[in-house]
Amino acid sequence: xxxxxxxxxxxxxxxxxxxxxxxxxxxxxxxxxxxxxxxxxxxxxxxxxxxxxxxxxxxxxxxxxxxxxxxxxxxxxxxxxxxxxxxxxxxxxxxxxxxxxxxxxxxxxxxxxxxxxxxxxxxxxxxxxxxxxxxxxxxxxxxxxxxxxxxxxxxxxxxxxxxxxxxxxxxxxxxxxxxxxxxxxxxxxxxxxxxxxxxxxxxxxxxxxxxxxxxxxxxxxxxxxxxxxxxxxxxxxxxxxxxxxxxxxxxxxxxxxxxxxxxxxxxxxxxxxxxxxxxxxxxxxxxxxxxxxxxxxxxxxxxxxxxxxxxxxxxxxxxxxxxxxxxxxxxxxxxxxxxxxxxxxxxxxxxxxxxxxxxxxxxxxxxxxxxxxxxxx
Amino acid sequence: xxxxxxxxxxxxxxxxxxxxxxxxxxxxxxxxxxxxxxxxxxxxxxxxxxxxxxxxxxxxxxxxxxxxxxxxxxxxxxxxxxxxxxxxxxxxxxxxxxxxxxxxxxxxxxxxxxxxxxxxxxxxxxxxxxxxxxxxxxxxxxxxxxxxxxxxxxxxxxxxxxxxxxxxxxxxxxxxxxxxxxxxxxxxxxxxxxxxxxxxxxxxxxxxxxxxxxxxxxxxxxxxxxxxxxxxxxxxxxxxxxxxxxxxxxxxxxxxxxxxxxxxxxxxxxxxxxxxxxxxxxxxxxxxxxxxxxxxxxxxxxxxxxxxxxxxxxxxxxxxxxxxxxxxxxxxxxxxxxxxxxxxxxxxxxxxxxxxxxxxxxxxxxxxxxxxxxxxxxxxxxxxxxxxxxxxxxxxxxxxxxxxxxxxxxxx
Numbered sequence: 001x002x003x004x005x006x007x008x009x010x011x012x013x014x015x016x017x018x019x020x021x022x023x024x025x026x027x028x029x030x031x032x033x034x035x036x037x038x039x040x041x042x043x044x045x046x047x048x049x050x051x052x053x054x055x056x057x058x059x060x061x062x063x064x065x066x067x068x069x070x071x072x073x074x075x076x077x078x079x080x081x082x083x084x085x086x087x088x089x090x091x092x093x094x095x096x097x098x099x100x101x102x103x104x105x106x107x108x109x110x111x112x113x114x115x116x117x118x119x120x121x122x123x124x125x126x127x128x129x130x131x132x133x134x135x136x137x138x139x140x141x142x143x144x145x146x147x148x149x150x151x152x153x154x155x156x157x158x159x160x161x162x163x164x165x166x167x168x169x170x171x172x173x174x175x176x177x178x179x180x181x182x183x184x185x186x187x188x189x190x191x192x193x194x195x196x197x198x199x200x201x202x203x204x205x206x207x208x209x210x211x212x213x214x215x216x217x218x219x220x221x222x223x224x225x226x227x228x229x230x231x232x233x234x235x236x237x238x239x240x241x242x243x244x245x246x247x248x249x250x251x252x253x254x255x256x257x258x259x260x261x262x263x264x265x266x267x268x269x270x271x272x273x274x275x276x277x278x279x280x281x282x283x284x285x286x287x288x289x290x291x292x293x294x295x296x297x298x299x300x301x302x303x304x305x306x307x308x309x310x311x312x313x314x315x316x317x318x319x320x321x322x323x324x325x326x327x328x329x330x331x332x333x334x335x336x337x338x339x340x341x342x343x344x345x346x347x348x349x350x351x352x353x354x355x356x357x358x359x360x361x362x363x364x365x366x367x368x369x370x371x372x373x374x375x376x377x
Numbered sequence: 378x379x380x381x382x383x384x385x386x387x388x389x390x391x392x393x394x395x396x397x398x399x400x401x402x403x404x405x406x407x408x409x410x411x412x413x414x415x416x417x418x419x420x421x422x423x424x425x426x427x428x429x430x431x432x433x434x435x436x437x438x439x440x441x442x443x444x445x446x447x448x449x450x451x452x453x454x455x456x457x458x459x460x461x462x463x464x465x466x467x468x469x470x471x472x473x474x475x476x477x478x479x480x481x482x483x484x485x486x487x488x489x490x491x492x493x494x495x496x497x498x499x500x501x502x503x504x505x506x507x508x509x510x511x512x513x514x515x516x517x518x519x520x521x522x523x524x525x526x527x528x529x530x531x532x533x534x535x536x537x538x539x540x541x542x543x544x545x546x547x548x549x550x551x552x553x554x555x556x557x558x559x560x561x562x563x564x565x566x567x568x569x570x571x572x573x574x575x576x577x578x579x580x581x582x583x584x585x586x587x588x589x590x591x592x593x594x595x596x597x598x599x600x601x602x603x604x605x606x607x608x609x610x611x612x613x614x615x616x617x618x619x620x621x622x623x624x625x626x627x628x629x630x631x632x633x634x635x636x637x638x639x640x641x642x643x644x645x646x647x648x649x650x651x652x653x654x655x656x657x658x659x660x661x662x663x664x665x666x667x668x669x670x671x672x673x674x675x676x677x678x679x680x681x682x683x684x685x686x687x688x689x690x691x692x693x694x695x696x697x698x699x700x701x702x703x704x705x706x707x708x709x710x711x712x713x714x715x716x717x718x719x720x721x722x723x724x725x726x727x728x729x730x731x732x733x734x735x736x737x738x739x740x741x742x743x744x745x746x747x748x749x750x751x752x753x754x755x756x757x758x759x760x761x762x763x764x765x766x767x768x769x770x771x772x773x774x775x776x777x778x779x780x781x782x783x784x785x786x787x788x789x
Binding site: 171172175191202205209291292313317318319321351 | 529600626
């Protein structure tokens with residue numbers, strides 16, 4: 001049912017796509033064993049010197065994304081025939097067993113063509129045409145897989161080989177020395193860190209009491225936006241419902257919606273809260289692993305728990321000799337700014353997942369704190 | 378599958394126990410791979426019941442290690458023999474991060490982590506025994522914050538450990554319940570031992586010396602759990618006079634250099650049978666978050682910043698208070714006790730919650746009691762800007778009901 005629908009649509013709109021579609025790999029759900037090669041999952045695969053999606057694999061974006069050393073990310077959702085996720089207003093959608101979510105981390109190639117140099121660009125996803133990511137323009141780093149098995153979600157990481165033909169399972173993680181090259185030629189060497197299985201959990205075990213692994217991105221407020229599908233732009237929630245992956249979606253106008261990172265009209269407050277939500281709130285929530293800090297960065301937190309004139313609890317060097325989480329009007333006097341604008345392992349936030357500073361993110365948080373009124377003392 | 382693996386590891390243990398000669402029982406001799414990689418895999422693939430042995434030797438790690446499986450023991454060959462060094466660490470906020478219950482770690486050293494040495498976040502039935510956590514360069518602001526750091530845990534035993542050089546607390550327990558901290562040695566940390574926002578702790582048999590503050594019992598605001606119920610007894614707390622080297626803004630940055638035992642904004646505390654000597658500011662300080670320089674604005678409405686129900690008795694005091702940290706305290710010393718004098722053994726900042734008074738007096742069970750004749754209490758009158766500092770020991774000659782002993786049933 002699902003296959004025939006999408007094939008028909010593809011044929012109707014893109015005649016050329018028809019010739020590719022029959023050869024698209026068939027995604028597979030592995031209930032117990034974990035394949036050593038990413039290609040066995042059939043979610044994404046190399047075809048004609050491009051990373052292509054498996055049959056019925058739906059790509060998606062987030063309104064604002066987690067920063068990972070300027071890596072670009074191709075996200076996908078797939079489910080076996082006959083099952084669907086249930087819409088949730090605030091939390092991660094209720095996914096069925098068999099659901100597979102992937103996230104492929106890649107960089108645009110640097111002009112030098114050197115293997116360890118990658119381009120630092122705005123993360124817009126423009127290299128992905130809705131179906132393909134051309135290898136002549138990108139360097140694939142790793143693909144992370146979240147699979148919902150009967151006993152719960154499991155997080156895996158596959159590292160792409162030098163030849164960019166497949167990726168292999170890497171349980172113990174790795175450190176890849178890379179260099180980011182800006183448009184003006186400036187170079188910034190950094191360590192790209194492929195997480196080990198436990199590091200996956202340090203973000204994805206979002207409830208420190210159950211310590212179960214959960215996806216983070218697939219929430220209504222992150223997905224409620226348009227995506228340029230091969231057959232045209234559509235709201236992602238509406239699309240996922242149309243293709244049968246999601247049920248119970250209210251009108252997309254009534255579903256919650258975080259500010260999109262590139263939507264200047266949203267205003268600094270909304271942009272900053274959207275940024276803190278996706279970058280921080282999986283740990284900094286009342287049930288997250290960082291609940292020990294009393295700092296909660298979900299969209300609706302207010303007062304000291306948001307950091308306003310809040311004393312640090314166990315920040316150590318993370319205080320940077322500052323007294324308050326957020327000191328209104330004074331970003332550089334705020335611990336929040338200091339920890340985002342830092343790469344020392346015992347100071348920086350998030351604690352893992354980046355080795356570089358997200359200048360644009362830091363600037364956004366600085367602008368947000370600058371416009372706040374009030375005094376802490 | 379799980380069952381079979383458990384059986385195998387049990388067999389392995391039994392063999393080792395019987396033979397008793399295979400020192401490297403835990404170290405699989407896999408194809409000559411470095412132990413660092415082997416350990417990382419063992420931690421990731423651990424199953425309940427596993428004992429992960431750390432052989433003799435010094436092993437270097439450039440990232441944090443972590444364990445997320447319940448029921449695992451990590452065991453070294455001794456705190457001077459099995460050394461995990463994080464001097465080359467480039468990623469991770471701690472040396473070892475544990476999010477698991479029924480966890481035991483013993484007989485090894487964790488050195489030179491960039492952040493905390495061992496953090497146990499959540500979980501029940503935690504044993505940390507015979508460890509040495511140390512920043513080998515000595516006390517320095519750039520050292521990691523905490524040595525041993527269980528937080529939001531329940532049923533915790535920390536014994537026979539050594540903690541040296543932490544830029545916050547050598548041994549810290551936060552937001553936890555039912556805790557025993559005994560027979561440890563803590564030196565050259567900002568705080569030797571710190572119990573924060575925790576309910577039910579026994580701290581005894583420890584040696585705390587050369588820290589900025591020896592043993593601390595704290596409550597901090599904006600946290601889900603206020604702490605109460607800590608007994609500090611049979612400890613040696615002497616010469617904690619190392620200049621405060623904490624990061625500004627951290628809770629311990631306000632500890633006066635030369636503090637023996639410090640109670641801050643916490644309730645239901647007993648301090649008895651300790652030997653407390655030669656701490657230059659004061660052997661015992663009782664204070665409120667208000668004195669630490671913080672104001673109401675930063676604090677949730679429900680936070681009780683007043684230290685209450687504190688009983689100090691039968692301690693052996695010697696020296697101390699002769700060189701208090703800060704001009705205000707020094708002026709009080711010279712003004713009240715003369716150039717050669719010293720501050721009394723118990724030093725109280727004077728913040729009192731009069732809204733809780735009954736008929737203009739402390740409720741009997743809320744008092745601060747210094748019951749032994751000859752042990753003086755100095756009220757420094759901080760609420761009035763030190764306007765009228767005074768020795769008023771006789772107002773504090775009272776006793777409280779003894780607190781219950783902490784028992785850790787899971788050890789039996």
